[in-house]
Amino acid sequence: MSKTFTKAEVASFKDEKTGMYIIIDNDVYDIAPFLDEHPGGAKILKRMAGKDATKSFWKYHNDKVLPKYGAKLKVGTVAETAKL
Template sequence: MSGFVDEHPGGAKILKRVGGKDASKQFWKYHNESVLKKYQERLKIGEVNEVAKL
């Protein structure tokens, strides 16, 4: 994850603020269709388990 944090255009601060939470509202506030098309080749889509494996 650290590589993604370092490359995220919005910076690490926002990612750390919403880490472990539902960030849907914050995501859609800044990621419209044009942004998604721009980065579509690099996007990773998947599911997050509800219970963390420690």
């Protein structure tokens, strides 16, 4: 069962021990287990922790990357927010 997060909740996960969450296309991923595997290095992932990384992610990755790694890193989705 997938958990639903607010953006504020995602922003609180910035630590390797408790989880480092990012948002990509309204899905939430814990990138902490992937730090050592990331070809671009852990530094950029740590910088994005707690943020919506959608724009940056798609700038540097093609559409094959997320299906390859996303399933094991996905922890939930972002709750819909009302737009006025």
